[in-house]
Amino acid sequence: MRLFIMPDPHSATRFAANEIASLMIERPNPVLGLATGRTMEGVYRALCGMHREEGLDFSTTTSFNLDEYVGLSAADPCSYHHYMNALLFNHVNSRPDAIHLPAGDAPDLDAECTAYEESIRASGGIDLQLLGIGDTGHIGFNEPPSPFDSRTRCVTLNQKTRIQNAAMFGGNPDAVPTRALTMGVGTILEARQLLLLALGQSKAAIIAKALEGPVGPQVSASAIRLHRQCTVILDEASASALSAETRGQALFQAN
Numbered sequence: 027m028r029l030f031i032m033p034d035p036h037s038a039t040r041f042a043a044n045e046i047a048s049l050m051i052e053r054p055n056p057v058l059g060l061a062t063g064r065t066m067e068g069v070y071r072a073l074c075g076m077h078r079e080e081g082l083d084f085s086t087t088t089s090f091n092l093d094e095y096v097g098l099s100a101a102d103p104c105s106y107h108h109y110m111n112a113l114l115f116n117h118v119n120s121r122p123d124a125i126h127l128p129a130g131d132a133p134d135l136d137a138e139c140t141a142y143e144e145s146i147r148a149s150g151g152i153d154l155q156l157l158g159i160g161d162t163g164h165i166g167f168n169e170p171p172s173p174f175d176s177r178t179r180c181v182t183l184n185q186k187t188r189i190q191n192a193a194m195f196g197g198n199p200d201a202v203p204t205r206a207l208t209m210g211v212g213t214i215l216e217a218r219q220l221l222l223l224a225l226g227q228s229k230a231a232i233i234a235k236a237l238e239g240p241v242g243p244q245v246s247a248s249a250i251r252l253h254r255q256c257t258v259i260l261d262e263a264s265a266s267a268l269s270a271e272t273r274g275q276a277l278f279q280a281n
């Protein structure tokens with residue numbers, strides 16, 4: 027695992043965006059795994075800027091998002107489809123047929139999950155999977171306990187996650203859907219590279235658990251420690267609960 031502790035959220039976000047852009051430039055037909063949530067907003071802002079100002083080309087990129095709420099259509103302003111269009115796809119030259127998110131309003135959710143796995147496979151697999159981390163330690167929506175061989179499936183959201191994500195639903199946790207479709211931990215671990223970004227003091231405790239606690243299904247983010255090509259980018263605040271030993275392994279540290 028490569029661990030980077032950056033001085034502030036801006037430099038951490040910029041670093042993550044640069045890693046994604048470098049892969050897009052190096053690979054002829056890159057396949058990206060994308061995440062949503064507040065942490066990623068700055069990453070997409072930076073990528074849109076690189077497209078506008080430096081000509082970063084999205085036309086050869088295929089993407090697969092991690093997750094979507096069950097029951098929300100792509101047009102719903104609270105859906106992750108809507109988030110991705112508003113923050114990224116409406117501003118770059120992605121090919122619409124190369125953009126993939128699980129359909130939360132599919133009539134047969136199991137068939138949708140199977141088809142999603144199949145289309146990841148048909149694309150040749152994900153080159154770089156972008157990850158955030160939730161208060162429950164989830165990556166994607168893999169709430170505890172999530173087996174490390176789990177695949178794309180329908181899950182029930184933890185109440186902590188509904189509270190975490192309430193802001194998008196008028197501040198009311200009960201308005202957050204109870205279920206979501208998510209890539210499994212096993213699906214995520216098959217990506218050729220992982221890139222986890224965490225920002226802010228509110229992530230410090232769960233980052234310490236994920237990077238220093240037991241590796242197991244109670245904290246799905248701990249699974250990234252089993253991956254051979256994993257990069258973790260933190261700002262000072264999200265790294266603040268890490269031990270001196272872990273901090274000592276960081277490749278770049280503030281101060």
Ligand code: F6R
Nearest residue numbers: 061062063064065158159160166
């Ligand atoms: C979203 C996702 C989640 C988020 C996590 C952190 O697609 O997969 O795992 O990355 O819940 O969310 P924020 O960034 O809002 O704290």
